Amino acid sequence: MTAILTDIEGTTSSISFVKDVLFPYAASHLPGFVRQHARRDDVAELIEAIQVSESLTDIDAVVDQCMAWMEADNKQTQLKALQGLIWKTGYEQGDYEAHVYEDAYRYIRQWHQAGIPVYIYSSGSVYAQKLFFRYSCFGDMTDLFSGFFDTTTGPKLEADSYVTISAAIGKPPAGIVFLSDVLGELDAAHAAGMATVHVQREKGMSSGEIHRVAHSFAEIQPD
Numbered sequence: 001m002t003a004i005l006t007d008i009e010g011t012t013s014s015i016s017f018v019k020d021v022l023f024p025y026a027a028s029h030l031p032g033f034v035r036q037h038a039r040r041d042d043v044a045e046l047i048e049a050i051q052v053s054e055s056l057t058d059i060d061a062v063v064d065q066c067m068a069w070m071e072a073d074n075k076q077t078q079l080k081a082l083q084g085l086i087w088k089t090g091y092e093q094g095d096y097e098a099h100v101y102e103d104a105y106r107y108i109r110q111w112h113q114a115g116i117p118v119y120i121y122s123s124g125s126v127y128a129q130k131l132f133f134r135y136s137c138f139g140d141m142t143d144l145f146s147g148f149f150d151t152t153t154g155p156k157l158e159a160d161s162y163v164t165i166s167a168a169i170g171k172p173p174a175g176i177v178f179l180s181d182v183l184g185e186l187d188a189a190h191a192a193g194m195a196t197v198h199v200q201r202e203k204g205m206s207s208g209e210i211h212r213v214a215h216s217f218a219e220i221q222p223d
Helices: 015-036 041-054 059-071 077-092 102-113 126-134 159-169 183-191
Strands: 003-006 118-121 147-149 176-180 195-199 212-214
Touching: 003 159, 015 041, 015 059, 015 077, 041 059, 041 077, 059 077, 077 126, 102 118, 118 159, 126 147, 147 159, 159 176, 159 183, 176 183, 183 195
Parallel strands: 003 118, 003 176, 118 147, 176 195, 195 212
Antiparallel strands: none
């Protein structure tokens, strides 16, 4: 195998950190953040994109739409970008640091040192992904990764997204191992021709019949 592509939530890192820390933080700060920074170029661009796509006319409507998306766990691209900007403030203020499993940190570092490139593919924006690993509980991990992909590449449940990533990496799908805790994502990657590993951090998870299973990164052998 010539490259590793990995999910974040539930794979390299706990679901509870994202669910119980990051999402509530974004939800509580989004209304004030959007209104306060509405004229800032990066925020204004996202607001405009949401207004155009949803036929909204004012900032309050944009805030309401974003809150509704978060409540429904809608992985809308502009929402993810806004969340990333909000989380940046929390990281910089020391309100939290990103959780990463010790085995994930250890083996990602080993693979990197062995010359095996590791890439991230997450529904969170690339900006948010880089923040996550820059402010991890193990310090700045961003140098351990060769690239980051988000939903601007395509939905994680569609095989074409993994074909696109393979082309961007410059390696055939058969040489890439995709790690995730979500069966639908693994099925899509498998359909694209990638090798797949179902990372089961919790007991009792169904793995289907086509994916290898690992309970920690220590059980993953790229070769």
